Amino acid sequence: MNILVVSNVFPPGFVGGFELGALEVATGLADGGHKVTVLSGDYFLDETEESSPIEVRRILNCAPMSHELGDQAARHIQGTYFDFHNIRRMANSIRSLQIDLVLLFNIQGLGALSILRFLSATRMPTIAYLMDNPLHGLDRNSIASQRYESVFGASILGDNIRYIAMSRNVMQQFSESLGQPRSAHLFVPGWIHVEQYGTGAISPRRDLPVRFVFCSRIAPHKGIDLVLDAAEALVGQGVRNFSVDYFGQGQVAQLIQSIRARGLDRYVSYRGSKPKTEMVRTFEDYDALLFPTWEREPFGFVVSEAAAAGCVPIMTARIGASEWLIHEVDCLKIGRTSVALKNAMHHLIALDAEARSEFRRAARRSARQYLSFARWMPVIESECCSAGLLPAGAARAATVGVQAAFQYLGSLWREAGRDDQVD
């Protein structure tokens, strides 16, 4: 099968788990004998010159990710709604490469809504792989949305677009942004590679502080402050036998200053940032992962990675990853408050060493059994093959006319937007 992968960013450069996931799936499909071509933005150029069975064309325009200063609001609108450059490049690739299936990963910033509508109108066999909501930031009541619909019509997607989602959470977010209920054909969790983990037994660690780890973007929406609040509250209650280590990039200076200001140096530390392959082994040194992230978290790969190392996830209830694990069996699910987080931490601290070890073993067992890439890649490939069975010849031909339709309607849309205030 000829597969066209579309992703706003594609490694070696990456921002988060979405791009790395796209790389792994694309590689898995290429290993399965499919011809895979990737269209991506050029924010990160590939200077590794490593040969690969996957051809990557960094020819798309990702409006919000630019090296130049400019009108961010205008870029946001372009990236959310419409970018004719990207439509044209994609249509051309579909025709010239005789594509059988389009596999969309993160298309946020590429003119996401129009990409979906373009593929829908052509009836091109398509899978939208939702590791996040590509329409995040689209406000259906905004002037921009109303202007878009007045030119392009209502955004209704056809059933030629199938969905693989990491969670019901992200599927629901997508449906709400679109304004049309859509359901996933397949749910696939954030996976781990079992072979990257150690096989040693998890033994009780008696009379040692309980070790917590935070590993994500150092940013408020990931809950960095909630962790500090919880730690401060524990200390305030006289609980001393614990530690928290932070890993990740982002607002590091602010974090370090906050740790100092709260007088938590003895319990809380920032440990830098490690490559993913190193981090999965590092998790083995910890009893629990603290992940009080925002509730719209589509999944949270770090949950799988930590659990597979025997590091019990304490996470916000209802995030994507929480749909795959069971509360008090292999994880703890909490409301997104510092009190709930503090109570969960305290619960783990209060367990005896053997019970805590058993909890860790359960998390490890579940993750390795249900969340392994080796288990899910064949399922993903099977779904792609199933979607790709639809005849694509007529759809490829249809890209010619539909491309022109987007060209003209796009010109009207831009014209109408000249007088709009950016909303």
Next chain:
Amino acid sequence: MEPHTISVTELDTCLDGADVVFVHQCLSATGLFAAAHAKLRGKWTFGLDHGGGEHPLAHHSPEIGRLFDAFLAQSNFGASSFEDIEGRVAVIKGPVDSTYYSVNPQVRRDSSLILAVGRVLPHKGIDRIVPLIPEDARLVVAGSCYDQDYGQYLRQMPAASRLEIREGLSDAEIRTLMQEASLFIQASTHFDYRQRYYAKPELLGLAALEALCCGTPTLVSSAGSLPELSSIRGCTMFHGDGELGALIRGHFSRQPGRPDADEISRDARAKYGLEAYGHQLLTLMAEMGAWQ
């Protein structure tokens, strides 16, 4: 009508009921808008231009022509409208409503009546005919006057006493005039009486075709698509005003060997009539896969 005045919801509802969409004035802003929505809904889309204007994008970006599965030109000259645009162009001449416009034996010919039909505008070249009206004939122009200066100019011409402009006639009244007329003249021009240039003065010549279907001998100028009509029996093309004058004089001198009304009508119908047009259109659609 501009695209922003159109309710997309209503347009899409109309389009949903169709398998094939014919877009008239296809290069105008509204025509492109309708075609774009037809394409988004997976419809076969055919475009026709009647000289109703062109959106700047039509020539700025030839790819915009891909909105249409084919352009349908009513004449070889009309096909030239699409030269700069990508896309297939099919020439299917016509159509003229040959069931409505036909010979009527009940209507007596008026041997002194010369008829011209069309909007009274400079590029219609009515001023070319007026000085050539024989003294024992009269010219009736059936059509609304959209250019008052031009109307005034015509009325001040030396032979204007033999000119009558009739506005607001119904189709039936115009048909009767065509059946009565001794001669029909379509004198359209690329350069009007003030030497203003018109790229597309005629893309078909529908009024002349209707007159021919009524069996009326017809003179057409060499402007736009009109020369193509001279393949119909009873239709003669002229190049300049001198040639037009000679043909008018020849007509009124009753030269022998001219086809009769039935012959003219039959030939026009065979080449430009609804049935001939429909047959060619369905053949094209079948060849493209839009019709089985």
